[in-house]
Amino acid sequence: MAKIVCVLYDDPVTGYPKSYPRGGLPLLQKYPDGQSLPTPERVDFEPGTLLGSVSGELGLRKFLESQGHKLVVTSDKDGSNSVLDRELSDAEIVISQPFWPAYMTKERIAKASNLKLIVTAGIGSDHTDLKAAMEKNITVAEVTYCNSISVAEHVVMMILGLVRNYIPSYQWVVKGGWNIADCAARSYDIEGMTVGTVAAGRIGLAVLRRLKPFDVKLHYTDKHRLSAEVEKELGLTYHPSVESLVACCDVVTINCPLHPETEHLFNETLINKMKYGAYLVNTARGKICDRDAIAKALESGKLAGYAGDVWFPQPAPKDHPWRTMPHHGMTPHISGTTLSAQARYAAGVREILECWFAKKPIRNEYLIVDKGKLAGTGKHSYTEGNATKGSEEAAKFST
Numbered sequence: 001m002a003k004i005v006c007v008l009y010d011d012p013v014t015g016y017p018k019s020y021p022r023g024g025l026p027l028l029q030k031y032p033d034g035q036s037l038p039t040p041e042r043v044d045f046e047p048g049t050l051l052g053s054v055s056g057e058l059g060l061r062k063f064l065e066s067q068g069h070k071l072v073v074t075s076d077k078d079g080s081n082s083v084l085d086r087e088l089s090d091a092e093i094v095i096s097q098p099f100w101p102a103y104m105t106k107e108r109i110a111k112a113s114n115l116k117l118i119v120t121a122g123i124g125s126d127h128t129d130l131k132a133a134m135e136k137n138i139t140v141a142e143v144t145y146c147n148s149i150s151v152a153e154h155v156v157m158m159i160l161g162l163v164r165n166y167i168p169s170y171q172w173v174v175k176g177g178w179n180i181a182d183c184a185a186r187s188y189d190i191e192g193m194t195v196g197t198v199a200a201g202r203i204g205l206a207v208l209r210r211l212k213p214f215d216v217k218l219h220y221t222d223k224h225r226l227s228a229e230v231e232k233e234l235g236l237t238y239h240p241s242v243e244s245l246v247a248c249c250d251v252v253t254i255n256c257p258l259h260p261e262t263e264h265l266f267n268e269t270l271i272n273k274m275k276y277g278a279y280l281v282n283t284a285r286g287k288i289c290d291r292d293a294i295a296k297a298l299e300s301g302k303l304a305g306y307a308g309d310v311w312f313p314q315p316a317p318k319d320h321p322w323r324t325m326p327h328h329g330m331t332p333h334i335s336g337t338t339l340s341a342q343a344r345y346a347a348g349v350r351e352i353l354e355c356w357f358a359k360k361p362i363r364n365e366y367l368i369v370d371k372g373k374l375a376g377t378g379k380h381s382y383t384e385g386n387a388t389k390g391s392e393e394a395a396k397f398s399t
Contacts, residue, residue, distance in 0.1 A: 001070065002093060003072070003087075003090055003092055004060075004064060004069060004070065004072070004094075004095065005072045005087045005091045005094050005102075006058060006072065006073045006095040007073075007077045007084055007094070007097075007102040008057070008073060008074075008075060008097065008100060009053055009100035010053060010075045011055050012050075012053070017049075023048075024047065025047045025339070031145045035144075037146075037344060037347070038146070038348035040348075040351040040354055041354055043059055043346070044060075045058075045343075045346060047343035048343065049339065049342075051346045052345075053075075056346075057071070058095070058346045058350075059350070060346075060349070061073075063350065067357065069357075072087050072091075074087075077103075078391075078392070078394040078397075084102055088108060089111060089112065089113065090114050092117065093116065093118075093119065093356070094112070094117075094119070095121055095349060096120065097120070098123070098127065099334065099337050100315070100333075101127035101314055103127050103313070104118055104127065104129060105386075105389075106129045106388075109132045109138065110132075116138060117141070117356055118141075119140075119141050119142070119352055119353075120141070120368075121143065121345045121349045122142065122143060122146065122147055123143065123144060123147060123336065124257065124285065125142050125369075126257065126258040126259065126285055128140055128368075129388050130259075130368070130369055130374070130384060130385065130386065134369055134374070137372050139362070139370050140367075140370075141367055141368060142368055143348030143349060144363075144366055147335075147336035147337070147344065148203045148206060149206055150338045150340065150341040151309075151335045151336045152203050153335075154283055154334075155203070155207045155255070155283050155335075158281045158283070159195070159251055159281055159307070160190065161329050162251075162281070162305035162327075162329055163187075163189075163190045163279060163305075164187050164188070165184075165186040167329055168183060168186070190214050190251070193251055194219060194248055194249045194250050194251070195211055195218060195219070195249060195250065195251040196218075196220060196245045196246070196248075196249035197221075197253045198242055198253070199220075199221070199222050199254075200220040200222045200226055200236075200255070203283075203284075204255035204256075207255065208220065208236065218234055218235060219239060219249060220236055220237075220238060221239040221240070221241060226238070242265065243270065246270065246273055246275075246278075247275070249274070249275065250275060250279065251279045251280075253280075253281040254280070254289070255283070255284050257285070257381045258285035258287055258387050259385055260383060261383055263288065263387055264287065264290045265288050265289075266282075266289040266294070271293055271294075271297050272302070274302070274303070276301070276302060277303075277304040279303065279304055280306045281306075281307045281308070282306070282308040282309070282310060283309040283335050284310060286308065286310040286311040286312035287312040287387060291312070291320070292321065294322065295322065298326050298327050298328065304327065305327045306325070306328050306329070307328065307330065308322065308329075308331075309333055309334060309335040311330075312391075313393050314394060315332070315397040316394075316397065317394070317396035317397050351363075364376040365377050
């Protein structure tokens with residue numbers, strides 16, 4: 001029987017919820033491109049409940065223990081003496097979420113001699129050294145599309161929040177003020193602005209579709225160009241390079257995967273090619289942006305605002321400059337872990353595990369690495385390599 005180590009974020013500070021604001025979730029039939037939602041044989045959880053924290057256990061314990069498997073659930077993932085490190089040596093499967101990633105570095109993979117499967121409960125497997133996984137013939141899988149629309153909604157919220165100066169305006173209310181001039185001094189309409197996305201995959205395309213009704217000019221760049229029909233439908237302007245895109249956009253949203261080719265893509269050089277006073281939104285991965293270059297651009301006014309849902313490492317150290325830089329709209333990595341999304345990615349993990357234990361093929365769209373090579377979605381979205389370097393800094397958050 002297998003040992004499964006599942007790394008999840010901590011429960012709420014007030015304890016695991018005893019009730020929820022709403023009584024259920026809308027029933028979705030399929031994803032926008034026609035892909036079916038996860039199809040496990042069954043689930044042992046109530047959709048709309050908190051599954052992504054330690055007590056939620058992704059709804060897996062009953063299923064796994066009924067088959068004789070051992071499940072270890074922890075939030076303690078960083079540092080050489082973490083629960084994750086102590087449990088790795090005989091683990092067959094490691095599961096974690098992008099929001100609280102178990103950084104599977106080359107060193108950790110070398111320690112885990114029994115490791116055969118790494119699962120992302122969500123989308124984005126850059127917290128695994130994919131090259132090391134390929135060398136060790138470890139399968140890497142994620143629950144493709146499970147929270148793409150969740151993230152796209154978050155992008156639109158952040159764009160409007162920055163341009164309309166929402167967060168500082170809300171803070172004046174909390175302080176008991178009525179400071180209209182202070183609020184309006186940095187507030188604009190998005191109407192007529194040029195908005196561009198770096199990558200137009202599932203998330204990027206969903207962002208473009210949601211922004212079209214705002215009467216903005218829509219631009220994009222992607223190594224896989226969209227069809228002429230989609231470009232015409234949305235009135236899109238294609239750019240062959242990110243440099244061309246950022247030079248003409250008032251708002252740029254980053255929606256590409258993290259791999260060695262995109263690591264620190266938004267550095268000082270690229271930011272200096274952006275319009276003065278542009279806004280930058282990043283719900284992809286924190287490491288796509290150079291940490292210090294972003295802070296410097298906000299302090300100088302080169303960027304009018306930066307909203308990000310992603311950091312590197314995660315959790316971010318308490319002294320991370322993005323916590324204190326001006327004109328930001330940062331959130332902890334929450335865009336893809338709504339209660340709605342959790343129901344889908346928990347069901348997707350269950351589907352992957354059911355296939356694994358039954359020795360049935362895992363859906364091709366869920367595969368990132370298989371049989372020593374990039375496969376499925378991994379072949380389309382990633383390049384071989386490692387983006388985990390520096391992740392040990394996450395240990396600073398808890399010290």
